[in-house]
Amino acid sequence: MKRFFVGVMLFVLVVSAMGAVKLVVWSGGGTERQGLEAAIAEYKKLNPDVDFEIVDVPYAQYEQKVRLGIMGGDLPDLVTITYPYAPGYMQYMLDLTQYVQKYLGITPEQFKNAMYDVVRIRVTDGDAVRYVPLHFTMQCLWVNVDYFKKAGIPYPPFGGRSDPWTWAEFIDVLKKVKQANNIPYAMSMQRTAERLFNYLGIRGVKILDENLDFTLDKDPKAKQMLTEFVDLFKQNLMVPAEWISNQDPNMAFTGGLSAVLWAGSWSTLDLLKAGKNFAPAYLPKDAEWLSLEGGRFFGAFRTGKKDREEAAAKFALWIGWRGLGYDIYLRTTYHMSAYKEHTVKYDNPIMDLVQAVCGRLAEVTPAWVVTIRNSTLYSNMQTAIQNQASAAVAGQINVDEMIKNLRKEYDRLLSELGSKK
Amino acid sequence: MSSLVKSRFIFVVPALVFLSLFVLIPIASIFTMSFYSWDLLRPPKFVGWNNFRLMLEDKWFWNSIWVSIKLLILTVPMTFFIPMALALALYRETRSSKILRAFFYWPYMMPAVAGTTMWKWLLSYDLGLLNHILKSCGLSPIGWLLKPAPALFSIALLRTWAMTGLLMMMFITGLQNISEEYHEAAKIDGANKWQIFWYVTFPLLRNTNLLVLTTAIAHVFRDFAGIYVLTGGGPGYSTMVTPLYIYNSAFTQFRIGYAYAMSVVFLLISFVIAMTTLRVRENR
Numbered sequence: 032m033k034r035f036f037v038g039v040m041l042f043v044l045v046v047s048a049m050g051a052v053k054l055v056v057w058s059g060g061g062t063e064r065q066g067l068e069a070a071i072a073e074y075k076k077l078n079p080d081v082d083f084e085i086v087d088v089p090y091a092q093y094e095q096k097v098r099l100g101i102m103g104g105d106l107p108d109l110v111t112i113t114y115p116y117a118p119g120y121m122q123y124m125l126d127l128t129q130y131v132q133k134y135l136g137i138t139p140e141q142f143k144n145a146m147y148d149v150v151r152i153r154v155t156d157g158d159a160v161r162y163v164p165l166h167f168t169m170q171c172l173w174v175n176v177d178y179f180k181k182a183g184i185p186y187p188p189f190g191g192r193s194d195p196w197t198w199a200e201f202i203d204v205l206k207k208v209k210q211a212n213n214i215p216y217a218m219s220m221q222r223t224a225e226r227l228f229n230y231l232g233i234r235g236v237k238i239l240d241e242n243l244d245f246t247l248d249k250d251p252k253a254k255q256m257l258t259e260f261v262d263l264f265k266q267n268l269m270v271p272a273e274w275i276s277n278q279d280p281n282m283a284f285t286g287g288l289s290a291v292l293w294a295g296s297w298s299t300l301d302l303l304k305a306g307k308n309f310a311p312a313y314l315p316k317d318a319e320w321l322s323l324e325g326g327r328f329f330g331a332f333r334t335g336k337k338d339r340e341e342a343a344a345k346f347a348l349w350i351g352w353r354g355l356g357y358d359i360y361l362r363t364t365y366h367m368s369a370y371k372e373h374t375v376k377y378d379n380p381i382m383d384l385v386q387a388v389c390g391r392l393a394e395v396t397p398a399w400v401v402t403i404r405n406s407t408l409y410s411n412m413q414t415a416i417q418n419q420a421s422a423a424v425a426g427q428i429n430v431d432e433m434i435k436n437l438r439k440e441y442d443r444l445l446s447e448l449g450s451k452k
Numbered sequence: 453m454s455s456l457v458k459s460r461f462i463f464v465v466p467a468l469v470f471l472s473l474f475v476l477i478p479i480a481s482i483f484t485m486s487f488y489s490w491d492l493l494r495p496p497k498f499v500g501w502n503n504f505r506l507m508l509e510d511k512w513f514w515n516s517i518w519v520s521i522k523l524l525i526l527t528v529p530m531t532f533f534i535p536m537a538l539a540l541a542l543y544r545e546t547r548s549s550k551i552l553r554a555f556f557y558w559p560y561m562m563p564a565v566a567g568t569t570m571w572k573w574l575l576s577y578d579l580g581l582l583n584h585i586l587k588s589c590g591l592s593p594i595g596w597l598l599k600p601a602p603a604l605f606s607i608a609l610l611r612t613w614a615m616t617g618l619l620m621m622m623f624i625t626g627l628q629n630i631s632e633e634y635h636e637a638a639k640i641d642g643a644n645k646w647q648i649f650w651y652v653t654f655p656l657l658r659n660t661n662l663l664v665l666t667t668a669i670a671h672v673f674r675d676f677a678g679i680y681v682l683t684g685g686g687p688g689y690s691t692m693v694t695p696l697y698i699y700n701s702a703f704t705q706f707r708i709g710y711a712y713a714m715s716v717v718f719l720l721i722s723f724v725i726a727m728t729t730l731r732v733r734e735n736r
Contacts, residue, residue, distance in 0.1 A: 095703055098492035119493065215578065272577045275687040276597035288578055414704050422688025427600065443506075447489070447707075 052342045053082040055107040057097070060087035062300060063111060063166070063327065066364040070356040074349060081342055106332040108343040111165055114325045115410045117153060125331040126159040130344040135352055145353065147393040149324045150369040152401040162328035163351020164369035165360065169389035169396075170229050170295040170322045176308040178290040182211035187313045188391070189384055198234065198317035205268050208290040217268045219280035220293040224416035225323050225404075229293075231256055232400060235318025238416065238437075239403050243451035245441040247434045257423070257430045264424050274424040281305075296389040297326070299381060300365040310381075311388040321400055322392035326366070407452050408444060415440040479719070486713035491706045503713035513714055515689055516697040517721070519604070523693060524672050527608040531668040532661075535616050539623030540649070553624070557617030564614070564677040571610050572597075572682055600690035603683050607691055610678055615671055619664050626660030627653070662733045669729065673722060694718050 058064050064085060071083050086107065088096050094116055100106045101123055112120055128139045135142060139160060143151050146164065154162040174186050184204055185191030196204060205217035220226050228238060234256040240246045247253045263269040270289060272278040284292040285305040292298065293314075302309045314322055329351055331343035350356035353370040361368060361375050367386045368375055371394075377383065403409055415437060423433045445451065486503055488496035507513055538556060542549040559567060574581050575596035583593035596606045630653065638648045654661075676695040679685065685692035685700070698718065702711035 091703075094706075095492065098706070101493060102495075270578070272595075272598055275595075276577075276603070277684045277686060278576060278578075278597075282576070282579060286579060411705055414700060418685070418689065421686050425598070425600075425687035425690075427688040427690065 051080050051082055052339055053084060054109055054339065054343055054346065056083055056085045056109040056111075057088050057093075057107045058085050058111055059090055059093060059113075059327065062364045066166075066360040066366075067350075069363040070350050070359045073359055074346060074356055078345075081346065106334055108334060108339050109329065109331050109347060111327045111329055112162065113327055114153060115404070115413070117162060117328050117330075118405050119407065119410075120330070121156045121161045123332055124161040125333050125340055125344055126161065127163065127331070127344055127348060128158065128160045130341070130348055131160065134345050134348050142352070145370050145373075147324075147369060147371055147390075148398060149393055149396050149401050152398060152405065153324070154328060162330045163347050164326065164357075165329040165351065166297070166326045166364055166366035167324065167369035168295050168297040168326040168366065169324050169392050170226070170293070170314065171385075171388050171392055172312040172314055173284070173292040173294055173298060173302060173309050174312045175284070175287070175290045176310050178208055178212045178214070182208045184208055184211075186310070188388065189310060190312065195313040195316040195320060198315050201315035202268070205291065209268065212290060214288055214290060215267060216270045216283060216289040218263075218291040218293060219270050219273060219284040219289040221280045222274045222277050222417060222421055224413035224420075225325070226293060227260070227416060227420050228404070229314070229321070229323045230260060232321050232323075233315060233317045233319055234259075237399075237403070238412070239406070239409055239441075241399050241402065243403065243406055243408050245438055248438050253434065254430055257433065260420075261423050261430065271424060274421055277421075295322075295325070296367045296385050299385055303365070303379065303381065311385050313388060314392065319397070321396045322389070323400060323404070324393060324396065326369075407448060408441075411444050411448075412437070412440060482712050482715050482719065485709060486716045488709040488712075490708040492708055493706070496709065499709065503710045506710060507713055507717065512689055512692065513694075513697060516692050516694040517718075519689075519691060520673060520693045520695075523604060523607060523611075523675075523691075524669060526604060527611050527672045528665065528668050530608060530612040531615050531619055531672070532664060534612060535619035535664065536623050538616065538620045539627055540653075542620070543624045543627040553617075553621070556620055559614050560617040562614075565681055567614060568610060568678045568681040571606075571613075575606055575682075597683055598687060600687055603687060603691050607675075607679055607682060610682060611672055611675060614678065615668065619668060622660055622664050622667070623657070626657045630656045659733075662729065666726075666729050669725060673725070 056067065058067055064087060067085055071085075075081065075083075093113070097110065097112070097116070097120065101120070106123075131137060131139045131142045139158075143155060143160065146154070147167075150164050150167055154160060154164065172186075174190065176190070179186055179190060184207060186204075187193060187195050209217040231238060231253075234252070236250055236253045236256045237246050247257075264271045264274060270278065270280070270283050273280050273283070280292060280294065281298070281301055283289045285302065285307065291312075292302075292309075296311075299311075314320070329347050331340060331347050334340060346356075350360060353368060353373040357368070357370075358375050360366075362377055365377070365379070365382060367382070367389050371390070375382070375386070419428070419433045419436050422428045423430055428436070485496065487498060487500060489499045489502070490496035542553050542556075573579070577583060577593060577595050577598055580596070582596065586593050594602060596602050634652050634656065635648055638652050643651065674695055675693065676699065679691055679693055679696055680699070683691045685696050694714070695718070698711045698714045701707045701714065
């Protein structure tokens, strides 16, 4: 009898081991890992036959590791990809379209249409769905509510004003809030090509147009808008150290040296930790009203192992679809939803404000913002844009030289890539 | 082949294999890959001399070489004389000298990123301790990392801070190997402290001096982590040293072949500097 039970136990163990699928996930670590772990814990209750191994890859080595993995065929089942690199890896990703009906019970069209337009462009490749949104971000403003109250200035949309500021109003607000609170600067902004792209976009200037042609040296407004940008630092409305020596903008904003932070939905968790009275606000509106989306996507690699590919696709759709694992992930990481009219029950009401502000900005952002930035050409120009802008703010080059140098870089990249893509 | 030669050969083989695997093959691959265009995603494509042609036209690459040389000129004297002065003060075996040696050696043991992050805070224009002290003394704050010259100087200062402990220990070892008899003989001949140092101690330290110089040059020339964290190559390109420029080309722009080509040139420059230092040592 004893031998029989031992035999049965062993049989069960062997069969269960044979049936279990272990999925390897490459993650960026930090809160992303925490979000994945929280969702996985819930998923395993529903699917005990699937196991997971999360591998943290440091951000600085992430793209390098993914590229080497693709080259060497040593790939995980699932991977989180930062938005600028997402288009480059699409061809290696499983098409999730075939699994949408099976695992979500909706048509692929319903799935795609539920997302904000700016997200849909990022995750699809023609009819194919290559990624699901993991954390979706939008640029927005953060204001120091106490400073604005003291200056008696309303801010949109939850600070006593509904419409976004015009650019002229915004500059006036920055001057007044700085003066009323006697602070050295008005606004903090991280040194990135994406912030400059957003600023120029609002002012009606494009670095590249929809055909991916370089337009800064053709657009008569470009020089003026860039000069005005540099002047914001000269007037100490913005913090020179942030663009010259890459000082962390959160330092000045949470330290009370500036009243506005041009950042985004991703800053929520960090700003909550500061324990101050900060609120999200609309970006200003000038020639256009727009913001820049970003974040990380989740995809399943084509590994050729059918059972694992299917298990990976099933999990990807579960964690990437509203109301399922996605909500658990968002509640843990304090990120906003990539789906329209999707309410997540966060344990802090600030996230409802973030969702409302950034959701509205996602709605008004035109498609060209994504299509231009989705290109390899723009992606490869980012370092040069950032460095040239930094040099201009530092006074090492003037705006004309900046535009000339960027044109040179564009021409070089174009000849290297062989075509605009 | 005699058995003696055979046995010698067998003993040398492990070292040769190690040298080939970790030195010769990587160097050979650098030279080979410099003729390819590669983005780590698609297979490498042979482009002949194109990477070198691009490099000749790339003013930021030549700027990075010039920045590396300027940093070398600025840092090496500080990393030579400060550790030497400290070594002269601390080379005798007393309790306080042992504590102070450990104190000065400590920055060298600190991880580069941690140490640099600390310096980044100290040098911050708005929130840094150094500017806070200047302001409390009624002086104007300095944009340590906001202007090209102070930023380069800040990097030199950081490098000196990080390396002083190691180089001081090299000098102390050298000083402790000099027999006291030489100093006593000089004293009897009526030499003062400066004369003893200049005519006795300094010449007897010549091998240590060259070792310290070589180590300092190598450390400064290949420095990457400190500059990456402290300035990221800015303001503009004013602290963009060659290793950082190569890194950016390789891992932010994924121009791997081009980065290899720049590495070849940088390797040759480093080789010339190393050979010059060795020749100086031999001539002495």
